Amino acid sequence: MMESKNERIGFVCAYAPVALMDAAGFVPYRVLPMGNWPDQAGRLLHDNLCPHVKLVLDRAMQDDMPDLSGMVFVNSCDAMRRMADAWRRVRPRDRLAMIDLPVTRSTASVSFFSGELSRLRDTLSEWAERTITEEDINESIQRYNKLAGLLQALGERFRQGSDEEGGAKLQALYNQAVTEPILQTLEGLEEMNRTEVQTGTDGHKVPVLLMGNVMPDPEAFSLLESCGVRIVEEDLCTGSRMFHPMEVNEDGNVLLDLARGILSRPVCARTFDPDRPGGMAEDIAARARACGAQGVIAHTAKFCDPYLARMPSLREALREAGLPLLVLEGDCTLRSIGQHRTRIQAFVEMLR
Amino acid sequence: MMQQYFTDLVNGIETSLKEAPERVSPRKRYALEIARLGTRLYSGDNRVAWCGVAAPFDVLNAMGVTSCFVEFIGAMLASTGAIGPMLEEAEHAGYASDTCGYHRSVIGAARKGLMPVPDFLIATTCPCSGGLATIENLSRFFQKDLFVLQIPQDDSDKNVQYLAEQIKDMVAFVEDHTGETLDPERLGRAIENTNRAREIMEDAYRFARTVPSPANGRDLSNFGVVMALFLGTEAAVEVAEAYLEAYREKVREGTAGVAGERTRLMWIQNRIQFKQPLVQMLEEEYKTSVVIDELNDITWDPIDPDDPFTGLARRAISIPLNGDVDRRVRHLKKLAGDYRIHGAINPCHWGCRQGTGARGLIQEGLKEIGVPVLNMEVDCVDSRNFAEGQLKTRLQAFLEMVQSQTSPWN
Numbered sequence: 080m081m082e083s084k085n086e087r088i089g090f091v092c093a094y095a096p097v098a099l100m101d102a103a104g105f106v107p108y109r110v111l112p113m114g115n116w117p118d119q120a121g122r123l124l125h126d127n128l129c130p131h132v133k134l135v136l137d138r139a140m141q142d143d144m145p146d147l148s149g150m151v152f153v154n155s156c157d158a159m160r161r162m163a164d165a166w167r168r169v170r171p172r173d174r175l176a177m178i179d180l181p182v183t184r185s186t187a188s189v190s191f192f193s194g195e196l197s198r199l200r201d202t203l204s205e206w207a208e209r210t211i212t213e214e215d216i217n218e219s220i221q222r223y224n225k226l227a228g229l230l231q232a233l234g235e236r237f238r239q240g241s242d243e244e245g246g247a248k249l250q251a252l253y254n255q256a257v258t259e260p261i262l263q264t265l266e267g268l269e270e271m272n273r274t275e276v277q278t279g280t281d282g283h284k285v286p287v288l289l290m291g292n293v294m295p296d297p298e299a300f301s302l303l304e305s306c307g308v309r310i311v312e313e314d315l316c317t318g319s320r321m322f323h324p325m326e327v328n329e330d331g332n333v334l335l336d337l338a339r340g341i342l343s344r345p346v347c348a349r350t351f352d353p354d355r356p357g358g359m360a361e362d363i364a365a366r367a368r369a370c371g372a373q374g375v376i377a378h379t380a381k382f383c384d385p386y387l388a389r390m391p392s393l394r395e396a397l398r399e400a401g402l403p404l405l406v407l408e409g410d411c412t413l414r415s416i417g418q419h420r421t422r423i424q425a426f427v428e429m430l431r
Numbered sequence: 432m433m434q435q436y437f438t439d440l441v442n443g444i445e446t447s448l449k450e451a452p453e454r455v456s457p458r459k460r461y462a463l464e465i466a467r468l469g470t471r472l473y474s475g476d477n478r479v480a481w482c483g484v485a486a487p488f489d490v491l492n493a494m495g496v497t498s499c500f501v502e503f504i505g506a507m508l509a510s511t512g513a514i515g516p517m518l519e520e521a522e523h524a525g526y527a528s529d530t531c532g533y534h535r536s537v538i539g540a541a542r543k544g545l546m547p548v549p550d551f552l553i554a555t556t557c558p559c560s561g562g563l564a565t566i567e568n569l570s571r572f573f574q575k576d577l578f579v580l581q582i583p584q585d586d587s588d589k590n591v592q593y594l595a596e597q598i599k600d601m602v603a604f605v606e607d608h609t610g611e612t613l614d615p616e617r618l619g620r621a622i623e624n625t626n627r628a629r630e631i632m633e634d635a636y637r638f639a640r641t642v643p644s645p646a647n648g649r650d651l652s653n654f655g656v657v658m659a660l661f662l663g664t665e666a667a668v669e670v671a672e673a674y675l676e677a678y679r680e681k682v683r684e685g686t687a688g689v690a691g692e693r694t695r696l697m698w699i700q701n702r703i704q705f706k707q708p709l710v711q712m713l714e715e716e717y718k719t720s721v722v723i724d725e726l727n728d729i730t731w732d733p734i735d736p737d738d739p740f741t742g743l744a745r746r747a748i749s750i751p752l753n754g755d756v757d758r759r760v761r762h763l764k765k766l767a768g769d770y771r772i773h774g775a776i777n778p779c780h781w782g783c784r785q786g787t788g789a790r791g792l793i794q795e796g797l798k799e800i801g802v803p804v805l806n807m808e809v810d811c812v813d814s815r816n817f818a819e820g821q822l823k824t825r826l827q828a829f830l831e832m833v834q835s836q837t838s839p840w841n
Contacts (some may be wrong), residue, residue: 123791127529128784154584156560161788164756168792177755179590181581182556182563188581191593227829349560349764359569383529384784388564391525392571408527 085260087145088203091135091162092153094180094341096196101261102219103203103380105148109257110135111295111317112411115141122262125163130157130410131293131380140169149174149206151199156349156385160369176202182350184342193338200334213333220327220337222261227322229268234319236272238311245309246300253318254295264396280403284309285430288367291378292316292347292386299416303376306420307427312370314363315378320345325393346383359389360396367402374403375429379418382410403430433545434693436511437469456578457673458650464666465657469507471497474545478609481548481569483555484583484656487598487746489663490739493554493621494605494613498553499660501565504540505533506653509704509812517543518813531782532812534565541572551575551608553601557582558752559785578604583754586748594744619736621663626733628662631671633729638678639722640770644695645681647688648710648721650674652702655727693718694834697766699725699750699793699804700786705814709826717830723770725751725763756789759795767802771840774803774833776826781810801839805829 087108088100096109112134120136121128138144144319150173163177168255178195181188204211237245252271256264262384289303289397290309295317303310313319325340327333342350345362352358367375375397392407397404409415438696444463448455471477480491480498491498508514514532517539521530524542525533540546552575563579570577580597583590602613632655639646649672661667681688696713698721703709713719730749734742748754751762767775775797779787794804807822 123795125779125784125787125790127781128788157784157788158560161756161792162782164789164792167755167757169793177584179584183579183581187593187596191581191583194589194593348564351567353554353567353570354575356567356577382529382784384561385564386558387527387530387535388561388568390527392568394525 088150088206089144089147089150091132092155092159092180093321093347094153095151096178096199096341097257097321098216098219098223098335098337099203099211100151101198101222102215103207104209105203105207106260107257108145108147110138110144111254112138112293113295114138114141115412116141116143119405119420123168124161126381128161129156129380129382130412131383132158132162134411136165136169139166149176149203151175152177154179155347156383158383162416168256174206181342183353184350188297189335189339189342192342192420193332193334195336196334200269210327216333217327220325220333220340222265223322223325226256226261226265226268229265229272230319230322232269232272235417238309239381243304244301245298246304246313250295250297250300250318253321254297257317257321258271283307284373285427286311286370286372287430288312288363288370288372289315289378290314290363290375292383293380293411294318294378294384294416295411295412296416298413302416302420303412303423306423307431308376308423311372312366314345314366316347320347328368348389357392357396360393363393364396364400364402367397368400372402374405374426376405376407376426378407378409381410432513432532433469433507434473435642437466437473440466441470442659456650456714457670457677460673461654461657461670464661464670467611467666468497468499468660470497471681475547478753479549480553480605481546481549481566482553483557483566483580484659485555485557485750485753486553486580486748487601487662487743489621490598490602490618490654490743491605492611492661492663493617494602494609495611495735496550496609500562501537501569501747502533502562503657503660504546505536505812506704508536508540509814510706512705514705514812515815516546518815525724529782531559531561531780532810534561535782537565538813539567540571541569543638548573549575551605552577553580553690555580555582555747557747557750559672559783561782561784576604580747582753584748584753585758586745589739590748591744594747595632595740598743606769613677618739622736622739622742624664624668625662626736628667628671629729629731629733631668631675634673635671635678636727637728638675639727642695642771643687643689643692644720644770645678645686646720646722646723648696648714650688651724651727652698652710652721652788653704653724655724687720687810688722689714689718689720691718692720694774694830695720695722695770695772697721697723697725697763697770697772697775697802698773699763700783701778701780701811703809703811705812705817707814707817707819709822712823713826713830716827717834719830721776723766723772727809728762728766730762752785756792756796762823763793764800764802765798767797767800768840771838773836773838774805774829776805776807776829778807778809780812781808781813803829803833803836 120133520539731746
């Protein structure tokens with residue numbers, strides 16, 4: 080394994096190829112939209128722009144993050160693109176890399192994306208002043224596969240258990256996994272997996288599938304759980320969507336495998352299959368049915384076009400599946416989720 | 432409703448063309464082509480494709496497909512005052528009111544049966560995530576096949592080749608849906624027309640830079656983006672020629688588009704599509720002309736007829752709204768210098784994350800060359816919240832400030 084220098088590379092989008100950063104010996108550090116800074120980003124961008132992006136930019140403007148050896152941006156949506164633009168302006172001395180991200184998973188898209196990853200590998204090699212080999216990447220993918228497996232196992236244990244704070248604890252682990260050195264995280268997760276969690280489900284809580292984009296604050300999960308929600312499955316870009324095991328062909332092109340692996344994860348609304356337009360809606364309905372959810376809570380950042388545009392079809396698909404949907408729009412702060420408490424409680428009452 | 436509107440428009444303009452051809456302005460010639468496109472879209476007799484803004488319309492025209500970017504319909508609905516019920520329809524169906532009004536109105540029109548059912552759809556990832564999502568939603572709504580063109584962010588050879596291959600795949604997709612193969616001769620003629628129109632438009636724009644400009648604030652509104660729909664056809668050449676001739680004549684005569692032109696402005700991104708008095712007020716009260724719109728520029732080289740797909744790919748990537756904002760600001764600065772503008776108006780279309788999201792960065796960029804920017808807060812298609820009085824006051828204050836300053840070009 081390449082020696083880790085514990086220098087951090089920042090990233091924001093869940094599609095960022097963390098395995099490449101790790102392979103270069105860096106610690107991937109996700110700049111999460113947390114903190115309570117005055118809104119300055121709106122001045123550079125627009126108030127009517129994704130609060131995820133604005134909060135992250137506010138952190139950048141306040142220097143509320145550890146020293147970074149560089150930032151990796153992914154061209155996943157309009158807001159992410161604009162954030163990269165603004166980042167250049169507010170932190171001109173930071174080294175930045177931007178990779179393009181296809182919206183489909185076709186063979187051509189995977190091939191194009193592997194080219195983007197190759198470009199990023201070269202940049203990271205330059206930043207790390209060392210060559211990143213296929214073996215380095217392969218080993219890193221294996222580490223992240225192990226991390227994904229451990230998080231998945233822990234997630235299942237928490238979801239099946241009666242721990243009142245299970246969702247919050249799991250989210251804290253996800254946050255750790257995207258900000259701390261992977262070996263340290265793996266060690267902690269292995270230890271946790273050896274310990275007991277409270278078993279036996281709380282029959283009073285209503286099982287729901289929680290989906291959407293950005294919800295990193297563990298307290299937000301506590302709030303949901305305190306309203307009588309039991310999250311039996313989750314699909315968030317600050318949660319399980321970051322970590323999915325990917326296959327590596329021993330004799331193949333590892334960057335192609337990485338590209339395919341990243342594009343094959345459960346999708347953010349910005350990625351879709353042209354042969355199944357709006358198919359995300361049916362996929363969520365199927366997952367909700369499979370996990371025994373009685374309803375779905377969709378939490379999206381305000382002004383997030385990819386999600387907002389797909390909500391009507393999601394509602395339609397869930398209606399056909401007989402599953403109620405609660406849509407919560409927020410600004411990524413706990414305060415905004417707290418304002419939805421009454422609606423969440425009413426939703427739970429309806430499902431009981 | 433729309434078919435009748437476009438048919439009446441065609442008949443009206445054709446009549447005036449016959450009665451007094453010498454008095455027909457280039458804008459009217461342009462409007463005639465828009466009306467003709469509208470009749471083709473709504474007649475039910477043609478193959479129709481709803482597309483993203485960056486689709487290669489010349490190729491689709493060569494394949495006999497009446498194609499159009501969906502935002503065109505949003506603009507038409509706004510300009511005819513028919514957009515309100517469409518927006519309400521979409522909002523009632525759950526489309527958030529703080530998303531782009533162009534896209535919401537199109538969804539509403541589709542749900543009300545006012546969008547022709549397409550034969551297929553072609554989405555483009557540029558210029559925006561919202562437009563892409565709208566095409567995906569329309570594909571789902573109409574249950575029609577969808578093709579996606581992924582427009583890369585810069586014109587590296589690898590990126591150009593990637594897009595060129597996608598355009599070839601798009602041709603195969605269209606052939607599968609029409610049952611007709613692309614005739615190389617027709618494509619060749621289309622590329623020839625595109626290159627001719629390109630050259631003439633470039634000449635017309637060059638005349639528009641003259642001080643005083645032969646263009647008034649309305650001549651060229653929406654021109655560059657809509658002309659893309661006619662590329663590949665003789666009509667594009669004729670419309671471009673009409674502008675070139677009119678501007679050449681005006682420059683020769685020394686006739687200004689706005690009599691007594693005192694101030695020259697640039698309009699960033701979208702015009703306000705519904706009827707409103709702002710541009711007229713600029714002209715009449717402040718002798719101010721909008722001489723250049725951001726999208727009225729030729730950002731691409733002539734297309735090689737022997738290798739058309741590479742040139743088409745380069746053109747799509749070159750759209751000013753594609754890529755990072757530094758590239759966009761460089762383009763705006765170039766236009767500012769070419770047209771010797773004194774200020775710029777950015778309407779900050781509500782719901783546009785792609786364009787409006789760069790509001791502050793654009794303002795800072797143009798400030799570096801001494802060009803002040805007025806950021807307005809307006810929905811360019813939804814007149815329901817149009818604050819006419821406030822906007823007039825802001826424009827007046829801006830103009831007074833601009834006119835009291837020394838020109839950055841002196």
